[in-house]
Amino acid sequence: LVRNYLVARKTGLPILVCPINNYNPLWMASGIPLNPLYKRILPRHLYERVNCASYGFEWREKSGIFQKYGPAFVLVTTGAVELNTVDPGLVSEVLRRPKDFPNTDIGDVIMGVFGPNLLTTNGERWSRQRKLIAPNINEKISSLVFGESRRQAREMVASYVDEAQGVTNDTVRGLKALAINVLGTAGFGIRRPWKDDATSQPKRQCQRFTYMEATKIVVENIVGAVFPTRLLTLSILPSSWQDIGRAKTEFPQLTKEMLENERKVQESATEARTNLMSLLVRLSDADGAKSTQYLTEDEMLGNLFIFTAAGFDTTANTMAYALALLATYPKYQDWLYEEIKAVIGDKPTESLEYADTFPRLPRCLALMLETMRLFPPLVHIAKQVNKTQDVAVATSLRSYFLPRRVVIYLSSVALHRSLQTYGDDADAFRPERWILDPSVEPGSAKSTIAANVRTMPKGSFVPWSAGPRVCPGMKMAQVEFVGVFLTVCERYTFAPVRLRDDETDDQVKARFEAVMEDSSPRLTLQMNRFEDLKIKWTRR
Numbered sequence: 001l002v003r004n005y006l007v008a009r010k011t012g013l014p015i016l017v018c019p020i021n022n023y024n025p026l027w028m029a030s031g032i033p034l035n036p037l038y039k040r041i042l043p044r045h046l047y048e049r050v051n052c053a054s055y056g057f058e059w060r061e062k063s064g065i066f067q068k069y070g071p072a073f074v075l076v077t078t079g080a081v082e083l084n085t086v087d088p089g090l091v092s093e094v095l096r097r098p099k100d101f102p103n104t105d106i107g108d109v110i111m112g113v114f115g116p117n118l119l120t121t122n123g124e125r126w127s128r129q130r131k132l133i134a135p136n137i138n139e140k141i142s143s144l145v146f147g148e149s150r151r152q153a154r155e156m157v158a159s160y161v162d163e164a165q166g167v168t169n170d171t172v173r174g175l176k177a178l179a180i181n182v183l184g185t186a187g188f189g190i191r192r193p194w195k196d197d198a199t200s201q202p203k204r205q206c207q208r209f210t211y212m213e214a215t216k217i218v219v220e221n222i223v224g225a226v227f228p229t230r231l232l233t234l235s236i237l238p239s240s241w242q243d244i245g246r247a248k249t250e251f252p253q254l255t256k257e258m259l260e261n262e263r264k265v266q267e268s269a270t271e272a273r274t275n276l277m278s279l280l281v282r283l284s285d286a287d288g289a290k291s292t293q294y295l296t297e298d299e300m301l302g303n304l305f306i307f308t309a310a311g312f313d314t315t316a317n318t319m320a321y322a323l324a325l326l327a328t329y330p331k332y333q334d335w336l337y338e339e340i341k342a343v344i345g346d347k348p349t350e351s352l353e354y355a356d357t358f359p360r361l362p363r364c365l366a367l368m369l370e371t372m373r374l375f376p377p378l379v380h381i382a383k384q385v386n387k388t389q390d391v392a393v394a395t396s397l398r399s400y401f402l403p404r405r406v407v408i409y410l411s412s413v414a415l416h417r418s419l420q421t422y423g424d425d426a427d428a429f430r431p432e433r434w435i436l437d438p439s440v441e442p443g444s445a446k447s448t449i450a451a452n453v454r455t456m457p458k459g460s461f462v463p464w465s466a467g468p469r470v471c472p473g474m475k476m477a478q479v480e481f482v483g484v485f486l487t488v489c490e491r492y493t494f495a496p497v498r499l500r501d502d503e504t505d506d507q508v509k510a511r512f513e514a515v516m517e518d519s520s521p522r523l524t525l526q527m528n529r530f531e532d533l534k535i536k537w538t539r540r
């Protein structure tokens with residue numbers, strides 16, 4: 001603790017000391033569930049430290065702690081020295097310089113459970129994988145994602161309307177099923193009806209998981225999955241933990257089977273296959289000795305996992321918050337509908353082409369950006385100062401001295417609610433803030449994502465990170481989101497179901513806002529009481 005404190009002193013920034021090891025797996029697993037208890041029993045100044053040392057304090061504190069300590073402060077624990085910042089200049093420099101600020105070792109422990117991958121590696125190994133993989137998450141994949149997202153969304157809402165008279169509190173789970181199925185298609189060429197995933201039951205001990213089921217379980221319980229498999233499968237543990245253990249045990253074998261199958265299909269296929277796994281198979285089968293264009297077998301397992309891990313919960317929860325926001329503020333459903341109608345007119349909507357449609361829906365994308373501004377799936381981005389050399393950075397706010405090995409947390413939540421960047425209504429949901437020129441008519445030639453969606457100042461909006469390590473799935477997630485909201489808003493409206501006949505509009509709004517606010521950052525930010533989002537779908 002003393003050594004860490006002395007390192008922190010070198011930064012010259014305000015310091016908070018908390019004498020625990022916040023990287024201990026037990027602390028990591030118990031920190032969030034016990035947080036409300038700590039809040040109740042500890043005096044405010046002690047709780048503040050314990051809270052900062054527990055995962056995801058960024059969501060619980062929002063901008064408050066930065067208003068108290070300034071744009072950067074340091075947390076010292078027995079496990080680490082952590083610098084937290086909302087200085088956009090520092091954020092932008094840290095993300096621009098991956099050599100000085102590589103990804104953290106702790107991220108590797110969590111996201112590298114099945115092998116090294118794009119997210120968990122640094123240096124040459126990362127740059128080789130990045131050059132191979134990122135350019136291939138391309139427009140062909142986007143087109144596939146667009147079509148599949150629309151198909152899944154149609155099936156989902158039709159099922160709610162036909163079978164439950166439109167009333168459901170299941171839409172968040174439905175969106176998760178939709179997202180995993182879209183990834184199944186784009187990532188692995190597995191095409192499933194929406195209902196298959198949405199209604200699947202927990203498996204009994206003797207039944208094997210499918211690949212997508214095993215991945216979903218591990219992704220949704222990623223912190224638990226860090227524990228050894230032997231521990232997780234102990235019969236005294238709850239069955240949900242045993243499921244994590246089983247999914248973790250089965251995952252490598254399931255991946256190998258899928259890859260073998262893909263290789264067989266590729267041998268006999270007449271056309272090149274378009275999904276991420278087929279691409280990785282081609283890359284790993286290249287001759288590594290002669291070329292730098294290869295992936296090792298363990299990198300392939302790691303990357304197949306990371307596509308789903310990075311792309312599933314992030315996109316699904318963003319869609320869930322957007323849906324809740326649109327139900328809470330219904331005038332924006334009309335705002336989207338106006339654009340959708342202007343773009344697709346009377347065309348038969350089943351046959352909409354991605355390339356003609358997606359770029360002309362700036363309002364639909366603005367909805368996504370505004371949702372992620374208020375509810376960023378990753379509440380922080382973690383980097384660390386490289387291990388060999390201290391780094392100095394000067395921004396318009398101040399000069400920073402960053403000793404080697406210090407972990408840096410870029411706080412997306414507080415950055416995205418900054419009054420300086422977003423104005424006095426920074427906490428309000430206003431998707432139109434993203435539209436550059438509101439007088440441009442939807443559907444007109446100037447109404448495109450490229451021409452009419454605002455770009456925020458560097459380092460102020462980082463839901464997908466930025467710089468050389470920006471999320472390679474950003475476009476894919478945007479296409480999925482726009483495809484889904486285009487499909488549902490074109491044909492349906494949805495509204496909160498009142499709990500009492502005399503519940504007023506304001507009370508309903510406050511109730512839905514409270515459900516969104518009651519969120520916790522797990523792997524990604526998500527609503528704790530998502531079943532309380534009871535809504536009624538109605539055909540337009």
Ligand code: HEM
Pocket residue numbers: 103118119120130137306307308310311312314315318377378381382462463464465468469470471472473474476477
């Ligand atoms: C709304 C959806 C998404 C959000 C908010 C999101 C967010 C992010 C963020 C913040 C990072 C940087 C993490 C860090 O540096 O610590 C990242 C990296 C990454 N994301 Fe995404 N992501 C999304 C969707 C996807 C999808 C659909 C894929 C898969 C196709 C994907 C694959 C990746 C990969 C492989 C990386 C590591 C990149 C590297 O370090 O070079 N993401 N994502």
